[in-house]
Structure formats: C-alpha cells, structure tokens
Amino acid sequence: MSMPESGTQTHGLVLPDLSGSVPTSAEARAKRRIAALEEELETIRQERGTKQRKTTYYVAQGRAVRRTAVLYTSMEDLIAENDRRYEESVNDSGEDATPEQNRLQCGYLALAQSLPWLHSKLAELDIDDCEDMLKKLKRGADAARGDDTSTLKDLIATWINQDFRPSPLLRSDGKQLRGFVHDICGKLLCPAEWDWDSDHVKAGIRERTADYIVSENSWPLFVYENYAFDSDNLEQGLFMSKILVQAFKAIFTSPSSAREADGDGDGADILENNRRARRSVNSQVKVKTCVASIINMRKVTPRSIAYVVCQVRFTLSSVSSWRTVNGDFDYEGFWNHIVDFFEDVPNPNHREDLTPEVVSKMSVTTLAQQRKALEDAAFDSD
Numbered sequence: 443m444s445m446p447e448s449g450t451q452t453h454g455l456v457l458p459d460l461s462g463s464v465p466t467s468a469e470a471r472a473k474r475r476i477a478a479l480e481e482e483l484e485t486i487r488q489e490r491g492t493k494q495r496k497t498t499y500y501v502a503q504g505r506a507v508r509r510t511a512v513l514y515t516s517m518e519d520l521i522a523e524n525d526r527r528y529e530e531s532v533n534d535s536g537e538d539a540t541p542e543q544n545r546l547q548c549g550y551l552a553l554a555q556s557l558p559w560l561h562s563k564l565a566e567l568d569i570d571d572c573e574d575m576l577k578k579l580k581r582g583a584d585a586a587r588g589d590d591t592s593t594l595k596d597l598i599a600t601w602i603n604q605d606f607r608p609s610p611l612l613r614s615d616g617k618q619l620r621g622f623v624h625d626i627c628g629k630l631l632c633p634a635e636w637d638w639d640s641d642h643v644k645a646g647i648r649e650r651t652a653d654y655i656v657s658e659n660s661w662p663l664f665v666y667e668n669y670a671f672d673s674d675n676l677e678q679g680l681f682m683s684k685i686l687v688q689a690f691k692a693i694f695t696s697p698s699s700a701r702e703a704d705g706d707g708d709g710a711d712i713l714e715n716n717r718r719a720r721r722s723v724n725s726q727v728k729v730k731t732c733v734a735s736i737i738n739m740r741k742v743t744p745r746s747i748a749y750v751v752c753q754v755r756f757t758l759s760s761v762s763s764w765r766t767v768n769g770d771f772d773y774e775g776f777w778n779h780i781v782d783f784f785e786d787v788p789n790p791n792h793r794e795d796l797t798p799e800v801v802s803k804m805s806v807t808t809l810a811q812q813r814k815a816l817e818d819a820a821f822d823s824d
Contacts, residue, residue, distance in 0.1 A: 496578075497578055500575055500578035500579050500582065501578050501579075501581050501582035501585070502582060503557055503579060503582065504578065504579035504580060504581060504582025504583045504585075504586070505582045505583065505585065505586035505736075505737060506556040506557065506583075506586075506737035506738065506739070507553065507556070507557075507579060507580070507582070507583035507586075508583045508584070508586060508587045508749060509586060509587075509590075509693070509694075509733075509737060509739070509746060509749050510552055510553075510555075510556045510737065510739055510743060510745055510746055510749075511549050511552040511553040511556055511745060512549045512552075512553070512745070513587075513745075513748065513749055513752060513773075513774075513777050514766060514773070514774040514777060515546065515549060515774075516580075517553065517576050517579065517580065518576065519546060520546055520547075520549045520550040520553055521550065521564065523543055523546035523547050523550060524547060524550040526543075527539075527543075527547060541782065541786065544785075544786075545778065545781060545782065545785070548781075548785055549745075552743065552745055555738075556737060556738055556739070557579075557738075558738075563575065587753075587764070588764070590693050590753055591753060591756065591757065591764060593692060593693070593697060594689055594692065594693075594753055594754065594757045595614065595617070595757055596614040597688070597689075597692055597697060598612075598685065598689070598754065598757045598758065599611075599612040599613065599614040600614065601685060601688055602626055602627070602685075605684075606626045608624070608625060608626045612624070612626075612627070617759070617760050617761070617762050618760060619760070620757075620758060620759060620760045621758070621759045621760030621761070622647055622648050622656075622760075623648070623760065624760075627758045627759075627760075628644065628647070628648075629663060629669075630662065630663055630664035630669065630685070630758055631656070631662050631663070631664065631755070631758050631759065632647065632656075632662065632663050633656060633660035633661070633662060633663075634660065634661050634662065634663045634665075634666055634671035635660065635671065635673065636654070638663070650769070650770070655770045656769075656770060656771060657770050657771055657772070658771055658772045658773070658775040658776035658779060659775075659779070661676075661680065662755060664683055664685055664686070664754060664755070664758065665680060665681050665683055665686060665751060666678075666679045666680060666682070666683055667679030667680075667682035667683055667684075668683070668684075669683060681747060681751070681780075685754060686747075686750060686751060686754060689750050689753060689754050690742075690746075690747070690750045693733060693749075693750060693753070694732065694733050694734040694739065694746070695732045695733070695734060696732055696733075744780070744781050744783070744784030744785050745781055747780065747784070748777045748780035748781050749777075751776075751777075751780055752773055752776060752777050752780075755773070755776070756773070
C-alpha cells in the first residue's frame with residue numbers, strides 16, 4: 443500500500459484525547475445549539491398554545507354551570523355524590539337518599555347535560571388535571587354570573603322606573619337606594635303574606651324586629667303574577683311575574699327580547715333563527731346567537747328559573763357584592779326551595795323536555811301548571 447507523499451493534506455478523523463471527545467469547530471457547535479434551542483422554544487410555544495386553548499374552552503364552557511346546574515354548590519360535591527351512588531349500586535348497599543343528596547344528583551345530571559363531554563373527561567384525566575379543569579370551569583361560571591348581575595342591575599332599574607314611576611327613580615349605577623329603603627323595591631322584596639302598605643309592617647321589616655324577619659322561607663312578592671298574592675291559594679300565579687319573564691329573556695335570549703314579557707319581543711325566535719342559519723351553509727344573513735344556544739340549553743328547567751329568581755332578588759336588594767347570606771336571608775337556601783318546588787313532586791316522570799319556543803318565553807306558567815296538574819292527579823288517585 444502506498445503512503446501519502448510528504449506535505450499532502452489529509453482529512454481523517456482526529457483521534458480523541460484522554461477525555462474521549464472528538465474535536466469539533468466552535469461554529470458548528472453554535473449552530474447545533476441554536477437549532478436545539480429553537481426546537482425547544484417551538485415546543486414550548488405549542489404547549490402554551492394548547493394550554494391556552496384548553497383554558498379558553500373550559501372557561502367558556504363553564505358559563506353554563508351557574509345558569510343551568512348549580513348556583514352555590516361546588517361541582518366537586520356533585521361529582522362526589524354521583525360516585526357515592528354508583529358505588530352503592532355496585533355493592534347493592536343503596537339506602538334511601540336524603541332530599542339534599544337527591545338535589546345533588548339532579549345537579550350532576552343537569553351539569554352532565556349542559557357539558558356532555560364532562561363525564562368521560564373526569565374518567566380520563568389524572569387528579570391534578572381534573573382539579574385544573576374544574577378550576578377553569580368555575581372561573582367561567584362565576585364570570586357569567588357576574589355578567590348577568592351587571593346586566594340586570596341596569597335593566598331592572600329601567601323596568602321598575604317604567605312600570606312603577608317611583609320617586610325618586612332608581613339609579614342604574616348604584617344600589618344604595620334599593621332594598622327595603624326604597625318603597626317599590628321593598629314592596630317587591632317583602633314576603634308575600636305581609637302587607638307592605640301597612641306602616642307597621644314596613645317599619646318592622648326596616649328595623650328587623652323579631653316579628654318581621656325576612657328570610658328565605660317566604661316567597662317575595664315579586665315572584666307572583668301581577669305582584670298579587672292569594673292567601674287562599676299560595677301557588678296561584680307563583681313564578682309568573684312580568685319581571686321574572688323579562689329577566690329570564692334578558693339572560694337567556696337577549697336584553698332586547700325582554701322588552702315584551704309575553705314572548706312577542708324581537709328575540710322570541712332567536713333559537714329557531716339559529717337553527718335555520720346552521721342549516722343554510724351559504725347563508726349570508728347574520729343571525730345573533732343567544733346565550734341559551736351557546737350554553738347548549740334546549741329547555742327551560744327549574745334550575746334556570748331558580749337562577750333567575752335569585753338574580754332578580756339580589757338586584758332588587760341594596761347589597762353591592764354577591765354573597766350567600768345577606769342578613770337573615772340565605773340565598774343558597776332560597777335557591778334550594780325553588781328547585782325543590784319543581785323537582786320534588788309526586789310523579790317521577792315530571793321532568794319533561796320543553797320545546798325551544800318555551801325557552802324564548804320562559805314558560806314558568808307551563809312549569810307551574812304542570813306541577814299543579816301532577817299534584818291534582820296524585821290527590822285524585824288517593
């Protein structure tokens with residue numbers, strides 16, 4: 443074999459030194475390091491984008507929670523109750539559930555209906571990811587409740603000023619003069635069985651005397667049709683008032699649709715308009731999507747009614763920030779009473795699907811009549 447002549451350059455691999463490394467140029471090393479960092483940065487960007495999309499999705503989906511499932515109870519409590527029931531059914535150790543447990547389970551079913559993907563997601567995620575998801579859902583739920591509170595604060599002031607012409611007029615930018623200090627708000631908040639026009643009653647409520655403690659155990663006058671109470675029939679006109687219909691439509695269809703309390707406003711056919719727009723792919727007509735459609739709400743439910751009633755009650759009060767207990771009034775107990783009024787009835791098949799048209803009208807009338815018919819049927823069968 444011939445040897446290279448003296449002076450000829452060779453490019454063979456230089457043997458490593460005692461460290462075992464093969465020499466490389468500084469420029470090549472820098473290029474490779476830059477490429478690796480760029481790849482790592484791109485991975486971080488993608489992960490951040492995915493995380494942000496998940497956050498946005500969960501927060502947006504969470505806006506249905508307070509409106510359709512639970513106003514005060516935590517989602518963790520609903521999940522725990524569903525797990526408890528399933529374990530009892532597997533072990534054949536089921537016992538009669540308490541009213542509170544039944545309310546929790548109905549809440550879980552309502553939550554699963556509003557968020558159809560939630561049940562399977564709870565099974566897929568590990569505990570940390572599950573907690574993170576629920577935290578984001580709660581953020582969206584609380585934000586939606588706050589938005590609705592802000593919307594009604596202005597609208598209800600307008601409605602009361604138009605319908606009652608109080609002096610002074612209600613201000614939309616503050617709540618200091620609302621509640622029992624205001625004659626109209628006080629009348630609407632007053633327990634229906636008491637006569638607000640009586641100076642004795644009015645003074646007792648305002649001074650919080652022992653005989654006139656306003657609590658969650660009485661229906662306020664504003665939930666009755668025409669704001670009138672029949673002492674011989676406590677359910678006559680219950681949850682049929684104009685202000686509830688207006689508030690329901692303002693929240694679940696659009697504020698403008700609340701201009702008409704009888705379902706004839708410009709938002710009455712929003713759900714059907716959305717349906718037609720989706721069917722026409724090439725449609726150039728812009729159709730406003732209502733909240734009911736966005737949060738997958740296809741029927742009026744007892745829990746959506748309870749949500750609106752609590753929102754209206756809070757808006758009429760003088761309390762400036764959302765809370766569970768206001769003086770002697772427990773909002774959570776009040777919400778429970780309303781839900782139980784509809785859900786805790788003799789017939790187990792009372793939860794019938796209501797038509798989309800009912801959603802645009804808030805048919806508390808339909809639900810109340812339905813409940814009364816069930817109770818009459820149960821009474822006649824005895």
